[in-house]
Amino acid sequence: MGVALFTSRIVLQTLGVTDYGVNNVVAGVVSMFGFLSNTLMVITQRFITVELGKGGELSNLQRIFSSSMILHIAVGIFIFIIAETIGLWFLNNKLVIPAERMIAANWVFQFAVFGFLLSLFNAPHMALIISHEDMHIYGYMGIFDVAMRLLTVYILLIINSDKLIFYSFFTFFVSLIVSLFYILYCRRKYPESHFTICFDKSMIKELSGFGGYVFIASIFLVLSNHGINIMLNLFFGPVLNAARGIAVSVNSAIVSFSNSFKQALNPQLMKSYAQNNPEYMWSLSERGTRIMYFLFLFLSAPILLETDFILNIWLTIVPEYTSIFTKLIIINALINTLLHTIAAINNATGNIRNYYCIGYITSILTLLLSYLLCKAGYKPQYVFVVPLLLFPLCMTTLCMVMKKQMNFSIKYFARKALFPILLVTLISFFPFIIVNNFYDKSFYYSLLIICISLLWTGIIIVFVGLNKNEREKLIILIKRKIGFAI
Numbered sequence: 001m002g003v004a005l006f007t008s009r010i011v012l013q014t015l016g017v018t019d020y021g022v023n024n025v026v027a028g029v030v031s032m033f034g035f036l037s038n039t040l041m042v043i044t045q046r047f048i049t050v051e052l053g054k055g056g057e058l059s060n061l062q063r064i065f066s067s068s069m070i071l072h073i074a075v076g077i078f079i080f081i082i083a084e085t086i087g088l089w090f091l092n093n094k095l096v097i098p099a100e101r102m103i104a105a106n107w108v109f110q111f112a113v114f115g116f117l118l119s120l121f122n123a124p125h126m127a128l129i130i131s132h133e134d135m136h137i138y139g140y141m142g143i144f145d146v147a148m149r150l151l152t153v154y155i156l157l158i159i160n161s162d163k164l165i166f167y168s169f170f171t172f173f174v175s176l177i178v179s180l181f182y183i184l185y186c187r188r189k190y191p192e193s194h195f196t197i198c199f200d201k202s203m204i205k206e207l208s209g210f211g212g213y214v215f216i217a218s219i220f221l222v223l224s225n226h227g228i229n230i231m232l233n234l235f236f237g238p239v240l241n242a243a244r245g246i247a248v249s250v251n252s253a254i255v256s257f258s259n260s261f262k263q264a265l266n267p268q269l270m271k272s273y274a275q276n277n278p279e280y281m282w283s284l285s286e287r288g289t290r291i292m293y294f295l296f297l298f299l300s301a302p303i304l305l306e307t308d309f310i311l312n313i314w315l316t317i318v319p320e321y322t323s324i325f326t327k328l329i330i331i332n333a334l335i336n337t338l339l340h341t342i343a344a345i346n347n348a349t350g351n352i353r354n355y356y357c358i359g360y361i362t363s364i365l366t367l368l369l370s371y372l373l374c375k376a377g378y379k380p381q382y383v384f385v386v387p388l389l390l391f392p393l394c395m396t397t398l399c400m401v402m403k404k405q406m407n408f409s410i411k412y413f414a415r416k417a418l419f420p421i422l423l424v425t426l427i428s429f430f431p432f433i434i435v436n437n438f439y440d441k442s443f444y445y446s447l448l449i450i451c452i453s454l455l456w457t458g459i460i461i462v463f464v465g466l467n468k469n470e471r472e473k474l475i476i477l478i479k480r481k482i483g484f485a486i
Contacts, residue, residue: 003146003149003150006153007149007150007152007153008246008249008250008253009314009315010153010156010157011153011156011167012242012246012315012317013315013317014153014156014157014163015163015164015167017238017239017242017317017319018098018101018238018239018242019101019104019163019164020242020245020246021233021237021238021239021240021241021242021245022097022098022101022104022105022108022164022238022241023108023164023167023168023245024229024238024241024242024244024245024248025095025097025229025230025233025238025241026091026095026097026105026108026109026112027108027112027168030083030087030109030112030113030115030116038123040068040071040072040075040120040123040124041123041124041126041127042127042347043068044064044065044068044123044124044127044128045127045130045131045266045267046270046347046348046350047064047068048061048064048065048127048128048131049130049131049266049267049270049271049274049348050270050271050273050274050348051064051274052131052132052267052271052274053270053271053272053273053274053275054274054275058191058192061192062191062192062194062196064192065124065128065192065193065195066195066196066197068124068127069121069124069195070197072120072121072123072124073121075120076117076120076121079116079117079120080113080117083113083116084113087109087113088106088109091105091106091109092106094234095230095233096233096234096237096238097238098238101164104162104164104165107162107164107165107168107169108164108165108168111168111169111171111172112168112172114172115171115172115175118172118175118176118179119175119179121179122178122179122182122183124193125182125183125185125186125193126182128186128190128192128193129182129185129186130263130266130267131267132190132267133264133267133268134189135260135263135264137185141178141181141182144177144178144181145174145178148170148174148177152167152170152171152174155170216356216360217356217359217360217363220359220360220363220364223363223367224363224364224366224367224370224387227367227370228366228367228370228383228384229241229244231370231371231374231383232244232374232380232383235374235375235380236380239319239320240319240320240321240380242319243319243320243321243322243325244325244329246311246315246318246319246322246325246326247322247325247326247328247329247330248329250303250326250329250330251326251329251330251333254296254299254300254303254330254333255296255333261288261291261292261295262292262340265284265288265292265340265341265344266344268284269281269284269285269288269341269344269345269348270344270345270347270348272284273345273348273349274348281345282408282409282412282413284341285341285342285345285413285417286341286412286413286416286417287416287417287470288340288341289337289338289340289341289413289417289421290416290417290420290421290465290466292337292340292341293334293337293338293421294421294424294461294465294466296333296334296337297334297424297425297428297457297461298454298457298458298461300330300334301428301429301453301454301457302449302450302453302454302457303326303330304327304330304331304429305429305432305449305450305453306446306449306450307323307326307327308323309441309443309446309447309450310450311323311326321380321381324381325380325381325384328381328384328385328388329384331388332384332387332388335388335391336391338395338417338418338421339395339398342398342399342402342408343355345402345406346402346405346406349405349406351405354401354405355398355401355402355405358394358397358398358401359394362390362394365386365390366386366387366390369386370382370383370386373386399413420464420465421465423464423465424460424461424464424465427460427464428453428456428457428460431456432449432453435449462474
């Protein structure tokens, strides 16, 4: 996380605000298609995990994996054609990019397209690793990613050629190495990963049937997220894309911390459903929601309290609106953790139509209201306020759908998960909001607030957010790790 923040700062300084914004918006156009690899990975992971929960016969696992690969290859060919036709036209005719940077922007686009294709073909292998809960591999690849980020920054500082083109090339090169590693690892570790060309019509139909709703939901989500990025470019220019890019970098660094827990949680939720163990499933759901939220809150609290201070220390150039964008994006990501376990259980059931339809409507409303606000001349930060206003209605509706479909106890979830989360959040921020009214900001004051907020939030999470059993397990784990380190 620290390296991610450090390298983002150097990349911004080296590329400059305009090139950083160009990279953000051009790569964003391609990453609009990136939802497909995530969607297909969710589909593959769901079927493999449920099959493993039922016993995991090798023939069934091979059938799921090979059918999934056929879908990935078909989608890859389709998106390549779309990207090299409509995508190139949109890049060269619609996006607001300085004329002298159009050649570099086209290079960025091409590297981003082929990077996307790599991630698409690698998605089934990632799904295998997650389904088998072989999580240590992420640790190894995390170390590699850190090393490559630092190497990229170092070379970016010393080369004399076009830095934006080099940055996009090296990003693609790292993706190539990572993809090859995952493919080779899976082929060696999991026999079901050996792809065979067999058109299993029933399996592909089952995958496509489930994936249709996930696919459409992902389209709407991408349109609302990356559509906002394009909207900012069209209404306010590339400097606002740079501000959003920085805010997203900060948020992504924090999200990566809680995402490790999220990836470990998904297979357990799905397997408990497949094994018909609802008591454990709902217990894991409320505990998983709390812990994921608390992991995110622990790191985001000091950033939300001292956003301006951290950005000024981190960056020598802070584009306008970066601070408010950062706060709003982090808050959006924080509250979205409340829905993750419910969504994972819903995916496990396969009965996803009503749940995803609510997501469709929310995404459409987000994009429509954001456009109307920009068109009416409102300040750009209001596009990030819209999802916050829609979230309570969205979550209430989703919980009601789950109650009807799976006898989901809203009262149980609110008492076990939502109430402790609300209490911890209020106690974590309240003292600092009061203190800020009595003291003037300074370097040492802000540094002290960051340190105290980390300590304070951690204490509140342990003694208010966790129950007695969880607290005891955490203490035992810490003692064991300290003993191992010594």
